[in-house]
Amino acid sequence: MFYAPPMARLITELSRLPGIGPKTAQRLAFYLLGQDKQDVQRLADSLIEAKEKMSFCPICGHLTDVHPCSICTDASRNASIICVVEGPSDVIALEKTREFKGRYHVLHGAISPLDGIGPEDLRIRELLSRINDDIKEIILATDPNIEGETTALYLTKLLRPLNLKITRLARGIPVGGDLEYADEVTLIRALEGRHEV
Amino acid sequence: MLLTLYRTEGIILRVRPFGEADRILTILTRTEGVIEAVARGARRPRSRLVGATLPFTQIQAMIFRGKSLDNLSQAEIVNTFSAIREDLLRTAYGTYWCELAYEFMGQRDPNEEVYLFFLASLLMLDSTDDPGLLSIYFELRFLAQLGYRPALDCCCGCGKSMAEGGAGSFLTSSGGLLCSSCTQSNASGEVLSAAAVGFMRMLLVWDLRKLNVLKLPDTARLEVKNGIRRFAAEQSGKPLKSLDFLRSIEAHM
Ligand SMILES: [Zn+2]
Ligand SMILES: [Zn+2]
Numbered sequence: 397m398f399y400a401p402p403m404a405r406l407i408t409e410l411s412r413l414p415g416i417g418p419k420t421a422q423r424l425a426f427y428l429l430g431q432d433k434q435d436v437q438r439l440a441d442s443l444i445e446a447k448e449k450m451s452f453c454p455i456c457g458h459l460t461d462v463h464p465c466s467i468c469t470d471a472s473r474n475a476s477i478i479c480v481v482e483g484p485s486d487v488i489a490l491e492k493t494r495e496f497k498g499r500y501h502v503l504h505g506a507i508s509p510l511d512g513i514g515p516e517d518l519r520i521r522e523l524l525s526r527i528n529d530d531i532k533e534i535i536l537a538t539d540p541n542i543e544g545e546t547t548a549l550y551l552t553k554l555l556r557p558l559n560l561k562i563t564r565l566a567r568g569i570p571v572g573g574d575l576e577y578a579d580e581v582t583l584i585r586a587l588e589g590r591h592e593v
Numbered sequence: 594m595l596l597t598l599y600r601t602e603g604i605i606l607r608v609r610p611f612g613e614a615d616r617i618l619t620i621l622t623r624t625e626g627v628i629e630a631v632a633r634g635a636r637r638p639r640s641r642l643v644g645a646t647l648p649f650t651q652i653q654a655m656i657f658r659g660k661s662l663d664n665l666s667q668a669e670i671v672n673t674f675s676a677i678r679e680d681l682l683r684t685a686y687g688t689y690w691c692e693l694a695y696e697f698m699g700q701r702d703p704n705e706e707v708y709l710f711f712l713a714s715l716l717m718l719d720s721t722d723d724p725g726l727l728s729i730y731f732e733l734r735f736l737a738q739l740g741y742r743p744a745l746d747c748c749c750g751c752g753k754s755m756a757e758g759g760a761g762s763f764l765t766s767s768g769g770l771l772c773s774s775c776t777q778s779n780a781s782g783e784v785l786s787a788a789a790v791g792f793m794r795m796l797l798v799w800d801l802r803k804l805n806v807l808k809l810p811d812t813a814r815l816e817v818k819n820g821i822r823r824f825a826a827e828q829s830g831k832p833l834k835s836l837d838f839l840r841s842i843e844a845h846m
Pocket of ligand 1: 457
């Protein structure tokens with residue numbers, strides 16, 4: 397045992413965080429112990445406060461401290477368009493663009509049969525219950541990987557009979573990328589998604 | 594440590610996120626069997642590996658052999674099988690096949706014949722009008738090639754020849770068949786009609802390329818399909834995870 401129990405416990409807790417290995421956990425622990433007590437207290441308080449005050453919006457599933465969330469209650473937003481995403485971080489990413497003025501629906505995951513995650517594990521029923529005559533368009537903004545694509549295909553089949561406009565985010569060459577370095581799949585998708593200028 | 598670089602052809606069976614931007618791939622290779630390899634940075638949109646490291650994709654690869662995990666250095670796409678990925682039912686079949694492959698094939702146990710069969714089946718899945726029949730064929734023949742071959746020639750209870758036909762019980766524990774009289778004293782198998790037994794026997798010798806001319810009644814097809822799936826689940830010794838999803842797609846879509 398190299399560490400006294402309180403230090404060992406701190407390192408253990410830190411190393412449970414994603415992307416933090418034992419070495420990084422150890423470095424963070426030494427850093428924290430070198431800080432003033434009130435700085436550490438502020439960090440601890442913010443962890444507890446965030447955990448206590450943040451939860452999922454009952455309508456869209458986004459992380460929020462008010463219920464429903466501010467996006468769902470913002471009357472200036474277009475309530476007829478719902479953008480379906482996998483996680484709350486996708487909402488943040490899209491909000492940062494300031495381009496999208498509709499509402500969101502967070503699925504909390506994507507279909508991944510090999511991990512035993514099926515449609516029933518996602519917030520799909522909640523999505524269906526939000527669809528009424530006022531909803532005109534559903535944007536499928538799941539990730540362009542196999543889980544995201546499978547989820548989008550599944551939702552398309554499910555929503556198709558409901559007489560809505562269903563759209564999928566365009567996939568193609570990343571801005572700043574080189575055409576010659578793009579792989580075949582990306583190039584095909586980019587060609588499919590071309591538009592008139 | 595000396596790093597060995599090898600070149601091989603492979604089909605991506607499974608992709609899992611790893612670390613900040615990496616992927617861990619399970620690859621069925623032509624020369625090395627099933628391997629696991631890290632694709633560094635493959636989740637970054639600008640990575641040259643991003644499109645080449647998706648399930649079902651056939652690649653030509655340069656791989657560094659590592660202690661536990663190999664490291665994918667370069668990958669060139671040979672076939673993307675995009676029609677599979679754009680169709681929910683085909684995706685569900687393909688995913689189940691991939692799970693069968695990594696559950697039933699040992700790691701680093703090369704089997705070129707099985708690789709080529711898997712590849713031919715994917716090519717077919719990409720274009721067939723009847724993915725359901727193709728999957729029955731694939732499931733049966735893939736397992737048979739790996740040594741899990743149903744023994745349909747004679748009754749495994751009394752030894753009586755079953756070659757002239759007749760109904761029987763397909764034993765998912767052993768892949769054997771019981772004649773109808775033995776079935777009465779031992780009810781542990783999946784009871785198959787004479788048509789289903791005949792169909793299974795035919796599939797074991799049929800040519801993949803001529804699958805589209807094979808016609809058979811829906812009931813026999815369903816019996817064989819359920820029998821093979823239970824056989825696979827029992828032989829793998831654990832539930833096959835992607836089967837629930839496949840079943841729900843087959844039932845509702
Ligand atoms: Zn909300
Ligand atoms: Zn018998």
